[in-house]
Every structure is written in C-alpha cells, then in structure tokens.
Amino acid sequence: MKQPLSHNRxxxxxxxxxxxxxxxxxxxxxxxxxxSSAQELADKLANPVAxxxxxxxxxxxxxGIGTYNGSKYQINIQPVIPFKLSDNLxxxxxxxxxxxxxxxxTGENKHEFGLSDAxxxxxxxxxxxxxxxxxxPAFLVPTATDTFLGTEKFGIGPSVLVMHQGxxxxxxxxxxxxxxxxxxxxxxxxxxxxxxxFLTHSYKSGASLGITSEITQNWExxxxxxxxxxxxxxxxxxGGQTMQFAVMPLIPVVGHSNIRPDWGLRAVISFIFxx
Numbered sequence: 387m388k389q390p391l392s393h394n395r396x397x398x399x400x401x402x403x404x405x406x407x408x409x410x411x412x413x414x415x416x417x418x419x420x421x422s423s424a425q426e427l428a429d430k431l432a433n434p435v436a437x438x439x440x441x442x443x444x445x446x447x448x449x450g451i452g453t454y455n456g457s458k459y460q461i462n463i464q465p466v467i468p469f470k471l472s473d474n475l476x477x478x479x480x481x482x483x484x485x486x487x488x489x490x491x492t493g494e495n496k497h498e499f500g501l502s503d504a505x506x507x508x509x510x511x512x513x514x515x516x517x518x519x520x521x522x523p524a525f526l527v528p529t530a531t532d533t534f535l536g537t538e539k540f541g542i543g544p545s546v547l548v549m550h551q552g553x554x555x556x557x558x559x560x561x562x563x564x565x566x567x568x569x570x571x572x573x574x575x576x577x578x579x580x581x582x583x584f585l586t587h588s589y590k591s592g593a594s595l596g597i598t599s600e601i602t603q604n605w606e607x608x609x610x611x612x613x614x615x616x617x618x619x620x621x622x623x624x625g626g627q628t629m630q631f632a633v634m635p636l637i638p639v640v641g642h643s644n645i646r647p648d649w650g651l652r653a654v655i656s657f658i659f660x661x
Contacts, residue, residue: 423590423592424590424591424592424620424621425554425588425589425590425591425592427592427621427628427630427658427660428586428588428589428592428593428594428619428620428621428630429551429554429556429588431630431656431658432551432556432584432586432588432594432596433518433549433551433556434466434478434480434509434520434547434549434560435476435478435509435511435518435520435547436468436478437468437470437476437478438466438468438658438659438660439465439466439467439468439658439659440465440466440656440657440658440659441463441464441465441466441656441657441659442462442464442465442466442654442655442656442657443461443462443463443464443654443655443656443657444461444462444464444652444654445459445460445461445652445653445654445655446458446459446460446461446462446636446650446651446652447459447650447651447652448460448636448647448649448650448651449647449648449649449650450647450648450649451488451490451491451645451646451647451648452490452491452643452644452645453643453644454490454491454493454494454496455490455648456488456489456490456491456492457488457489457490457491458486458487458488458489458491458647459486459487459488460484460485460486460487460488460502461484461485462482462483462484462485463481463482463483463484463485464480464481464482464483465480465481466478466479466480466481467479467481471510473513474512474513475510475511475512475513476510476511476513477508477509477510477511477522478508478509478511478520479506479507479508479509480506480507480508480509481504481505481506481507482504482505482506483501483504483529484501484502484503484504485500485501485502486498486499486500486501486502486535487499491534492534496534498532498534498535499532500530500531500532500535501529501530501531501532501535501536502529502530502535502536503526503527503528503529503530503535503536503537503539504526504527504529505524505525505526505527505564506524506525506527507522507523507524507525507545507562508522508523508524509521509522509545509547510522511547516550517548517549517550518547518548518549518550518551518558519546519547519548520545520546520547520560521544521545521546521547522544522545523542523543523544523545524542524543524544524545524562524563524564525540525541525542525564526539526540526541526542526564526566526576527540528540528569537566537569537573537574537576538569538570538573539566539568539569539570539573539575539576540566540567540568540569541564541565541566541567541576542564542565542567543562543563543564543565544562544563545560545561545562546560546561546562547559547560547561548560549584554587554588554589555585555586555587556584556585556586556587556588556596557584557585557586558583558584559581559582559583559584560581560582561579561580561581561582562579562580562581563578563579563580564576564577564578564580565577574606574607575606576606577604577605577606578602578603578604578605578606579601579602579603579605580600580601580602580603581600581601582598582599582600582601583598583599583601584596584597584598584599585597585598586617591620591621592620592621592622592630593618593619593620593621594617594618594619594620594632595616595617595618596616596617596618596619597614597615597616597617598614598615598617598634599612599613599614599615600612600613600615609641609642609644609645610640610641610642611638611640611641611642611645611646612638612639612640612641613636613637613638613639613650614637614639615634615635615636615637615652616634616635617632617633617634617652618632618633618634619631619632619633619654620632621658627657628657628658628659628660629655629656629657629658630654630655630656630658631653631654631655631656632652632653632654632656633651633652633653633654634651634652635649635650635651635652636649636650636651636652637649637650638650
C-alpha cells in the first residue's frame with residue numbers, strides 16, 4: 387500500500403502557508419531605511435549576483451511522479467555568500483544541498499531518504515550599468531547518501547547570468563551546463579543543461595509578484611522537464627531577523643511521464659543578512 391507524506395510534513399507545509407498569509411502585514415509595518423529598504427532587499431534577492439548574504443530554504447512538494455504515482459518532498463539548502471575581489475568585481479558563490487524524502491518514485495512501495503548531490507556555482511560579477519552579467523564555473527559534487535538519490539559523479543561546466551533591473555522590475559535568466567568528469571565508472575555519465583527564466587516586480591512594502599520557468603534537459607537520458615511558477619513573496623522581520631517568504635505552484639508543462647509530476651508546491655524561507 388502506498389504511504390502518503392507524513393502528517394508532520396503536511397503540518398509544516400500548512401504552517402508555512404499560514405505564516406505567508408500574515409507576513410505582508412509585518413512587511414508593511416517595517417519602516418524604510420536609506421540603502422536598506424524592504425523594496426531594495428527584495429530587488430537584491432531577485433538578483434542572483436547581488437552582494438548580499440542570504441540562506442534560502444526552498445521546500446518543494448510534488449505528487450504524481452512516474453509510473454507508480456510517487457511523491458517527493460525536497461528541501462534545498464541554498465546559502466549565497468559574496469566576496470569582494472576588487473572595487474569593480476565580486477565573486478558570488480551559490481550552494482545547493484538537497485535533502486530528499488520520496489515514496490514510490492523508483493518503484494512501488496520504495497522509499498528513499500537522504501542527501502542528494504550538491505551543486506556549487508561561482509559567479510564572477512563585474513559592476514556594470516544597465517545589463518547585469520555573471521559568469522563562472524558550476525560544479526556537481528557527489529554528496530548523495532543513497533544510490534537512487536545521486537549520480538556518484540563529479541561534474542563541472544560553465545554558468546552564466548544575464549539580467550536587467552530597474553524601477554522594481556527584474557528580468558533575466560541564469561543557466562549552466564554540467565558534464566561529469568570523474569566518479570563511478572559503472573554509473574551513467576552526467577550531461578545536463580539547466581536554465582531558469584525569471585520576471586519579478588517588487589513594491590515599497592517589500593512584497594513582490596513574479597513568474598519563473600525552469601528548464602532541465604538531460605542529454606544523457608534524452609528527457610526534458612519544463613515547469614512554470616507564478617509566485618508571490620514579501621520581506622518581513624521576525625524578531626531581529628530579516629526574512630523573505632515566497633510561495634508558488636510548480637506547474638509542469640513539458641516532461642516525460644517517468645519524471646513529470648502531476649503537480650507541485652514550493653515554499654521558500656530566506657534568511658537575509660544585509661551588509
């Protein structure tokens with residue numbers, strides 16, 4: 387018999403939802419400060435190469451995956467740490483460490499829990515006017531604790547960001563292409579392209595509305611997965627900690643039946659540390 391996601395996990399998702407319903411009130415109450423207003427923080431968070439330390443916790447819940455109608459809960463721990471290399475050049479390091487709990491994805495009545503492979507990206511971001519640029523290497527690090535949750539491969543490839551930001555509007559894309567270069571010879575090679583297109587509009591309260599689309603092309607497996615996600619978010623403070631909350635559906639529009647979920651939900655909590 388298939389087992390649904392645990393009651394505790396459902397409670398956590400509902401708690402995030404109810405917090406989200408109330409955080410806009412807090413965001414509107416927070417007074418603006420020169421150089422660090424709620425809207426400016428929202429704009430920096432929309433910019434993947436902004437010089438801002440943040441730790442997003444991205445919660446993803448998907449149902450109806452593959453042949454066995456599986457379910458997956460995945461939390462991505464995604465710290466962003468900038469380094470100033472010179473007056474005109476920053477290095478923005480972004481880390482993604484996924485923790486996965488899935489049921490009936492790899493087989494009927496099969497359950498896997500643990501770490502998946504990590505992705506580390508280093509964007510060199512020169513200070514420019516108008517168009518914002520970032521480029522550098524992306525790494526796949528085999529940190530998975532379960533055979534079915536990782537590739538057992540180390541990979542590397544290029545990453546790039548191109549975006550424009552102005553008057554509360556952020557629009558652009560980031561992309562990477564990673565190839566495996568070492569690892570378990572008995573496992574399939576890793577050869578994958580990923581891109582995210584985004585458009586976000588922020589407001590003085592710190593609230594934001596936007597839409598993103600994520601495209602993952604697995605060249606080795608010859609599969610494509612495309613999702614679209616309208617989203618809403620806002621800046622608030624809980625105690626002395628500045629935070630951003632955001633929620634969005636994960637709407638699959640293209641994908642092979644073996645990997646495409648029927649539907650999904652994403653809730654993000656970002657801890658912000660303005661410099």
